[in-house]
Amino acid sequence: MSSRISILSLSTLVLAAAIFVGITLVRPLFARRSVAANVMTIRSFAALAKSSGAFARQQSQSAAQNNSGAKQSQSDSKSAGKSSPAQTPAASGSIEKRVEDFLRKWYAWGPDFQVKVGPVKPSPAGDLNEVSVEVSAQGGSDTAVVYVTKDGHYMLRGDLQDLNGDPLGETMRKLNLQGAASKGPADAKIVLVEFGDLECPSCRQLDYVLRSVLPKYPQVRFIFKDFPLETIHPWAMSAAITGRCVLQQGSDQFWKYHDSVYDNQDLISPENAYNKLLEFAVQAGATEEKLKPCIADPKTQELVRQSMAEGHALDVTSTPTTFVDGRRVVGPDQALLEQYIQFDSAH
Structure with a gap:
């Protein structure tokens, strides 16, 4: 062929x-x-x-x-x-x-x-x-x-690469960006997608990196996809589910919740996760009356698992794993992220 x-x-x-x-x-x-x-x-x-x-x-x-x-x-x-x-x-x-x-x-x-x-x-x-x-x-x-x-x-x-095809197009086609938490222009030239875990310390490091990087590149759209590592992070799934429910009430509320969880990771434990996550969600502007039934709804967890399945299809095995226009970056590697962003900005 x-x-x-x-x-x-x-x-x-x-x-x-x-x-x-x-x-x-x-x-x-x-x-x-x-x-x-x-x-x-x-x-x-x-x-x-x-x-x-x-x-x-x-x-x-x-x-x-x-x-x-x-x-x-x-x-x-x-x-x-x-x-x-x-x-x-x-x-x-x-x-x-x-x-x-x-x-x-x-x-x-x-x-x-x-x-x-x-x-x-x-x-x-x-x-x-x-x-x-x-x-x-x-x-x-x-x-x-x-x-x-x-x-x-x-x-x-390793991978066999088809020299006749677009090396990044296949990855981008596998990314479902509909309904995910996002910020930045909808018609952005550059799309940065993170598969992250709100209990993951390395994801927190990446979050701090992005807080300084993204303001420098307004042409970037950032999208967060849930990928909780349940086997090693006991409250990561709960954090993802709560985040989904916050997102239903607004994008601004989600990003405030997202940052609050990372900022307060050390205060959260399996025993207090439900109450702490609910507290951060309410502080972010979500209403408790809508949050509780959403958190208890099995359909919410199914949305998280769909995001995880998408990550598995892209061979994501650890967090954070980020894709910059289809290029994979594993870990909070600021230099590599900016290299990819700057390259795509110039081409």
């Missing part, structure tokens, strides 16, 4: 793999870890698999020894008047097993982690197979896709 990305050749791919070495920032995992630690390790794998674009070279020394052994075997066979084909890496075991063994060792996934690899299917790039990986442990799971050369020798952790 002409719109699909084309990879030059397997030899070029192998050469690239020899040049670019895989990068790992994942901490070693011990046999017993907290639920939160297990969840974050899984997210680290998923994020790296989806964004690193680095080649993982599997045991190059061992491969060299195998090649040397194969040559010696062929030499011996010739001297004996016989021939025996050299064994390819894939012949020593299924691709699924090789991928699982490699990832388990790479990320120190012990018996507490369940890893499902496969199916293996052709990718848009002819020299690569696409292999799905699902990993789960206590309290969380995630999926990612890796790519393996057809001889089973090399694995690519």
